[in-house]
Structure formats: C-alpha cells, structure tokens
Amino acid sequence: MTSRHLASSEATVVVVGGGLAGAQLVSALRDNGFAGNIVLVGDEAALPYQRPPLSKDYLTGRIGPEAIRLRGPEYYAANCVQVLTGDPAVRVLPSAHKVVLRSGTELRYDHLVLATGARNRSLPVPGAGLPGVVSLRTLAEAEVLRERLASAERLVVVGGGFVGMEVSSSASALGVQVSVIERHERVMARAVTPVTSEFFARAHRDRGVRLELGEGVARFLGSGAVTGVETSSGRRLPADLVLVGVGVTPNTDLAEEAGLQERDGVVVDALLRTSAPDISAIGDCARFPTPFAAAPVRLESVQNATDQARCVAARLTGDARPYRPVPWFWSRQAGARLQIAGLTDGHDRTVVRGDQDRGDFSVFCFRGDRLLGAESVGQPAAHMAVRRALEAGDQITPQELLDGSLVP
Numbered sequence: 001m002t003s004r005h006l007a008s009s010e011a012t013v014v015v016v017g018g019g020l021a022g023a024q025l026v027s028a029l030r031d032n033g034f035a036g037n038i039v040l041v042g043d044e045a046a047l048p049y050q051r052p053p054l055s056k057d058y059l060t061g062r063i064g065p066e067a068i069r070l071r072g073p074e075y076y077a078a079n080c081v082q083v084l085t086g087d088p089a090v091r092v093l094p095s096a097h098k099v100v101l102r103s104g105t106e107l108r109y110d111h112l113v114l115a116t117g118a119r120n121r122s123l124p125v126p127g128a129g130l131p132g133v134v135s136l137r138t139l140a141e142a143e144v145l146r147e148r149l150a151s152a153e154r155l156v157v158v159g160g161g162f163v164g165m166e167v168s169s170s171a172s173a174l175g176v177q178v179s180v181i182e183r184h185e186r187v188m189a190r191a192v193t194p195v196t197s198e199f200f201a202r203a204h205r206d207r208g209v210r211l212e213l214g215e216g217v218a219r220f221l222g223s224g225a226v227t228g229v230e231t232s233s234g235r236r237l238p239a240d241l242v243l244v245g246v247g248v249t250p251n252t253d254l255a256e257e258a259g260l261q262e263r264d265g266v267v268v269d270a271l272l273r274t275s276a277p278d279i280s281a282i283g284d285c286a287r288f289p290t291p292f293a294a295a296p297v298r299l300e301s302v303q304n305a306t307d308q309a310r311c312v313a314a315r316l317t318g319d320a321r322p323y324r325p326v327p328w329f330w331s332r333q334a335g336a337r338l339q340i341a342g343l344t345d346g347h348d349r350t351v352v353r354g355d356q357d358r359g360d361f362s363v364f365c366f367r368g369d370r371l372l373g374a375e376s377v378g379q380p381a382a383h384m385a386v387r388r389a390l391e392a393g394d395q396i397t398p399q400e401l402l403d404g405s406l407v408p
C-alpha cells in the first residue's frame, strides 16, 4: 500500500460520491495546493449539499435548496474541478486504475477516493411499496416529504433514531399529528444513554408527539395509498403519510466488487487507505480504527466526513498522518440541541450534572475511571470541555465531576 503524495500537476484524483465527504475532499485538496486533475463523480442530480437540514430547517421550509448547497457551480469551475452529476460509478478496476460510470465513461485515476456514503434500509413488510410510505436521505426525498407534509394530517414515523425523531419534531411543528413506532423501549436507544432518551421522549410528548415504544411494524395498510400502520402487537395507527427511518447500510458494492476488504463498511487503516493501493475511503462508508474505540468503527456524522476528507487530502499533498480527531455529533429536535463528544459505547458508569427539567444537563460516560465521552443538552461549554479533554488525553474523573470542581 502506498501513502505517496501526488505532486505532479498531471496526477488525477477521482472521487466517487458527491456528498459531504467528497465535496470537502475536493476543496481541501485545492486548499492544500494540489494542482492536478480532480473529478468528482455523483449519482444524485444536485451538486453536493448538506444533509442535516433535510430533517430540520429544510423540512419546515425555513430554508431552501440554495442555503444547503456546499459550493456553487462557480466554485468548481474556478477551481478546475470536473463535477459529473447523475452518473453513478458502476465499476472500479484497481489493477487498471480505472473507474467506469453508468454512462460508459471511463476515468483513469492516480488516486481514487470512495466517498459513497450510506443508503436507507427498507422495511421488508407487506405494503412497504405503497404510495405515501417514504424515506429520507437525499434532497429529492426531502422535497417529496416536504410536499406531502404540507397536506398530511397524520404522520407515522417508523424508527425512533435521530432522523426519525428530527422529522417528528419538524412535522409536529408544522401542525401534523405524529406517532413514532420504535422497537426499543426508548428513543435513540443505540446512540444515547437512558437519561438523554428520557429527556427527549418527554420533550417530544410535550409537543404532542405520540411514542409507541417497544413496538414493531407488522404491515402498512391501504390499497391505492397508505392509510395506516399495523403494529406487531396488532394495533392500528391511522396515517396518510409514513416515514421509514430504520437506519442505513453503507454503500460498499463498488468496493466489494473490486475485491477491497469490506465489513459493514469499506475497511481502511489509520491513514484511511483501503486494502488496494491508491484507493482511500472516507465518510459514512468507511470503517476505520480510532484511539477512541477498542475496535474499528463506522460513523455517520458531519464531523467524521469532514475530518476524514481533510486527512486524506493532507496525505495526498504530502502530510500523511493517522486519523485521530475526537468524534463529535449534534442533533436538534423538540426545541433542544443535543451535542455528543467522544464514543460512549461500552461505558459502565454515568455521572449526570445539571438540570434535566430545564433542558440544561450533561451525561458523562465512563468506563471505570476513564471518560469515554459526554452527551450535553443546552450545555455547549461542557461539550467543548469534554472534546478538549479527550483531544489532549486529559482525564476528567467521576469524582471531579461529583465534587463540582469541574464543568458544569
């Protein structure tokens, strides 16, 4: 495997995936003075844009498509970046250093970056294909959802993860009656502690959202269009719109077919190199080692997509360093902002500081005496303090928090 940098102005970097990671990589390469050719290949019609607003301000109509676009066409023209939209890569030929697009176009690369992101999982139950059963990942899907929400009376959201809960929040703010079906006993169960789940469950219920916890979906009802959802316990919830938000699968097909190592994500090393020479993978599609977890992880966050793009751009322009940034994440829903610093999986102790009733608290997660991370609601200073501590390798002990000698 190589970590050589591409000094020649004849060198070509092809980036597959015109999402956040791909777009950030392109701009970081140019910022670092890369003078070679850059081709950004996307399968969506739109130029790269930010996804987080799709479930928040874009859905409520507070902002439009211009506001979420990462860069305008003039940026790519001025920086000599060839952007191919609506033409997915269908094959990678590592030995020939080529990518083949659906249109038949063949692109030769000196370095290939896979930034193919993830796609929504579908729910294999009867009625899943009915009109009115929708999902949300792309701008095109957000447009459909936004349009349907304008006339919907009852929305059922299947899946109480981040996207499902954010959409619930936006839809209820638009006056739509919302029910959430979640198979776990609490919302966002895979990502946050019970304290944080409980806070958000209450905040959503206070806004009129119904939570059906510990329930699955047996089938979607309706003939011409969806009219409701039958839960696994046999209850029927009426709906004229259903959003399925049950998690994602990384887009690894290209990598797999090209013979690259894959394990629920394209496997990369600490420099974000795949098992093939001259191919890197970044963002939602990559599984990478990190000092903040015992085993390699795949993360779905803006921070990760952005920092991995910068890391690979730095390596390709002569500054190869292992990827080590502290993972962080945010969500905004039910009138509150959640910030998460670190990776808290595997914690065996929590210390809660602040006032949960006021939406002003942090949950610090420890394994033994080691701080793994923290969830903060309405406490940006605590969030930043934890990020800084994790970055510096400083320890904050449970005792220091209980003494009140540290934030908050």
Ligand code: FAD
Binding pocket: 016, 017, 018, 019, 020, 021, 022, 041, 042, 043, 044, 050, 051, 052, 053, 054, 055, 087, 088, 089, 090, 115, 116, 117, 118, 136, 137, 138, 163, 251, 254, 282, 283, 284, 285, 299, 300, 301, 302, 303, 305, 328, 329, 330, 331, 332
């Ligand atoms: P993506 O943004 O998914 O981009 C990958 C692109 O590659 C897509 O356009 C895909 O269609 C394309 N592609 C796939 N295969 C091919 C192919 N063969 N050829 C060409 N193109 C291909 N993160 C946060 O940190 N905070 C939030 O609040 C937050 N909110 C979110 C809300 C929603 C509704 C969604 C969907 C995500 C949210 N995220 C949030 C997650 C965040 O947006 C992602 O982690 C981030 O977009 C990942 O960037 P990426 O470039 O790796 O993948």
